[in-house]
Amino acid sequence: MKLIFAQGNPESDYALSRHNVGFLVLNAIANQLKTKWITKTKFHAIIAESTINGEKALFIKPSTYYNDTGVSIRKLVDFYKIDPTSDLLVIHDDLALPFGTIRVRSQGSDAGNNGIKSINSHIESNYTRIRIGIMNETHSRINDATFVLSKFNAKELSQLKESVIPQTIDLINKFCSNSLEPTSVKIAE
Numbered sequence: 001m002k003l004i005f006a007q008g009n010p011e012s013d014y015a016l017s018r019h020n021v022g023f024l025v026l027n028a029i030a031n032q033l034k035t036k037w038i039t040k041t042k043f044h045a046i047i048a049e050s051t052i053n054g055e056k057a058l059f060i061k062p063s064t065y066y067n068d069t070g071v072s073i074r075k076l077v078d079f080y081k082i083d084p085t086s087d088l089l090v091i092h093d094d095l096a097l098p099f100g101t102i103r104v105r106s107q108g109s110d111a112g113n114n115g116i117k118s119i120n121s122h123i124e125s126n127y128t129r130i131r132i133g134i135m136n137e138t139h140s141r142i143n144d145a146t147f148v149l150s151k152f153n154a155k156e157l158s159q160l161k162e163s164v165i166p167q168t169i170d171l172i173n174k175f176c177s178n179s180l181e182p183t184s185v186k187i188a189e
Helices: 018-032 066-080 114-123 137-141 144-149 154-176
Strands: 002-006 038-040 045-052 055-062 088-098 101-105 128-135 183-186
Touching: 002 018, 002 066, 002 154, 018 045, 018 055, 018 088, 018 128, 018 144, 018 154, 045 154, 055 066, 055 154, 066 088, 066 114, 088 101, 088 114, 088 144, 088 154, 101 154, 128 154, 137 144
Parallel strands: 002 055, 002 088, 088 128
Antiparallel strands: 038 045, 045 055, 101 128, 101 183
16 A cells, blocks of 8 residues: 655645645546545545555545644554555655756655654654655745745646646656656756
């Protein structure tokens, strides 16, 4: 079993925010696979289940706020008795990467990301991550918190739909077939 966990904030006001790019990816793959979201309060999450390349996969959107997602992931890892090193994939935005950049890493520090800091405090840091770049020229005019909670502009939403999200879904498929390798690609401007 694979847990595909996206960082984000649960309220609809944040649906198209930069912090919720992981939720956008999981919404797209769940739609492709025609699976439904079910609220699981004991896990503090909304979960969709499917099979990818013969592997059972749970897509997880935590119902906690971004900075407390470690609570949800700890409950899931314990309940399903999965090994985070091989069976957990976390998808999150990355303020240090330019928009359109996707980076895959098998472990690492939180690099200032409070959601990853929460996860690392609950399960250590040895799990695979897909980091999706959100940085653009607007960031220089506003603070970090305001920027990550701001919505993507129309051009960025189009690029997410056309290239970033499909590329990320391809990486999820590779993760589920145990063929995902660390990489960094820039696929949108």
